[in-house]
Amino acid sequence: MKISKQEKEEIITNFEVLTLLKNKRRLKGQVLLNEFLNTVVRYLDTTPAAKETIDTVIECKKALSDPSKYNPPILKAEVLQILNIAPSSEVEVHLIVEDCEDRYEPYIPSDILSDIKGTLKDAVVRDKELL
Amino acid sequence: MFHLVTVEDKVRVTPGQFDNEIQTIEDEIEKKYTNKVALNCGLFVSLYDIIGTGDAYVYSGDGAAHLMVRFRMVVFKPFRGEIIEGVVKKSNKDSVQLTLGFFDEIYITPLDLPENSKFNQEEGLWYWEWSDNELYFEEGGRVRFKVDVIEFNPEISQPAPQPKNLNLDKLDSYSLREHKQREEDSQEYLRNTKSPMVLKVSMREAGLGMVSWWTQGQDQGDGEMETENGGNDVGGDDEDTTTAVEEGDE
Numbered sequence: 001m002k003i004s005k006q007e008k009e010e011i012i013t014n015f016e017v018l019t020l021l022k023n024k025r026r027l028k029g030q031v032l033l034n035e036f037l038n039t040v041v042r043y044l045d046t047t048p049a050a051k052e053t054i055d056t057v058i059e060c061k062k063a064l065s066d067p068s069k070y071n072p073p074i075l076k077a078e079v080l081q082i083l084n085i086a087p088s089s090e091v092e093v094h095l096i097v098e099d100c101e102d103r104y105e106p107y108i109p110s111d112i113l114s115d116i117k118g119t120l121k122d123a124v125v126r127d128k129e130l131l
Numbered sequence: 132m133f134h135l136v137t138v139e140d141k142v143r144v145t146p147g148q149f150d151n152e153i154q155t156i157e158d159e160i161e162k163k164y165t166n167k168v169a170l171n172c173g174l175f176v177s178l179y180d181i182i183g184t185g186d187a188y189v190y191s192g193d194g195a196a197h198l199m200v201r202f203r204m205v206v207f208k209p210f211r212g213e214i215i216e217g218v219v220k221k222s223n224k225d226s227v228q229l230t231l232g233f234f235d236e237i238y239i240t241p242l243d244l245p246e247n248s249k250f251n252q253e254e255g256l257w258y259w260e261w262s263d264n265e266l267y268f269e270e271g272g273r274v275r276f277k278v279d280v281i282e283f284n285p286e287i288s289q290p291a292p293q294p295k296n297l298n299l300d301k302l303d304s305y306s307l308r309e310h311k312q313r314e315e316d317s318q319e320y321l322r323n324t325k326s327p328m329v330l331k332v333s334m335r336e337a338g339l340g341m342v343s344w345w346t347q348g349q350d351q352g353d354g355e356m357e358t359e360n361g362g363n364d365v366g367g368d369d370e371d372t373t374t375a376v377e378e379g380d381e
Binding site for chain 1: 132133134135136137138139140158161162165166169172176177179201203205210212213214215216231232233273275336337338339342345
């Protein structure tokens with residue numbers, strides 16, 4: 001076994017992992033292995049990733065990487081976390097986007113929030129029973 | 132939270148499987164890697180795709196084909212400072228354990244809980260004191276946390292195998308003592324061994340803690356802290372009345 005080192009680490013969103021695992025062929029006779037995959041799917045189903053679709057994710061990413069609006073740009077890791085967590089309040093945006101106060105004008109966090117709410121739609125809303 | 136990692140490994144394909152080679156390669160990789168931790172790499176979750184294979188070799192004494200495969204795996208390895216949601220599993224005075232369902236070696240020390248957190252002896256739970264309200268970290272409650280440290284433990288996690296069918300009555304006193312000592316040692320060893328991957332996390336920032344604290348109220352003012360039990364409202368009313376009385380006295 002050899003793990004090749006790369007300059008850039010490839011990070012993928014919860015949504016991608018969830019769609020991959022849901023469409024995966026399960027091995028026959030490997031009970032423990034399948035049980036493990038099912039627990040991963042069960043966990044991801046409780047996150048906002050379950051309510052995202054490929055179109056909403058693409059739209060959200062496009063909206064957040066608009067260079068005319070957000071300068072300096074929002075980092076890749078931050079976009080990833082926004083997609084994974086789907087923030088619904090400004091406190092959460094401040095939490096994910098580091099040094100929000102220094103990097104951006106004061107009105108930007110609420111812009112980010114409205115972009116997220118406009119593109120991800122119902123993924124932002126939490127189900128009561130999952131809390 | 133999840134990464135893609137490129138791995139190269141040798142896969143053995145038996146002659147019976149030559150007609151569906153690709154499926155066999157996929158299955159072998161899944162069986163070998165899924166649910167295992169690689170040092171400084173993370174927990175393998177699933178095969179993502181196969182990038183390519185090398186030539187197949189047949190070695191003397193073995194009819195199977197051995198080929199080098201390069202593939203990408205989905206790996207669970209949070210980066211430092213990442214914010215993840217989990218569930219409270221267990222709490223005691225020294226630490227709180229959190230779980231993601233498939234991974235539960237996530238620990239948080241009392242120091243890293245939100246400021247002014249206290250421990251309730253009777254309930255065995257930690258709570259956050261926020262302006263006269265006691266907000267509990269209930270077991271099974273959804274929490275949000277920030278990853279501080281990812282620890283990999285390369286130590287051996289299994290004790291030495293014990294001899295089977297040992298007749299304790301026939302041993303002389305010296306061997307018996309030695310045997311008992313060894314048993315104690317191995318149990319002590321098991322108690323001290325750590326899981327191969329451990330996450331240490333913190334919640335000392337606004338927005339971290341129980342998810343319900345931050346997402347329920349839409350407005351930024353008083354509403355954001357509201358929890359489901361009505362205790363908060365009562366506390367708030369009390370505050371109002373006391374201030375009113377004070378003002379009246381003046």
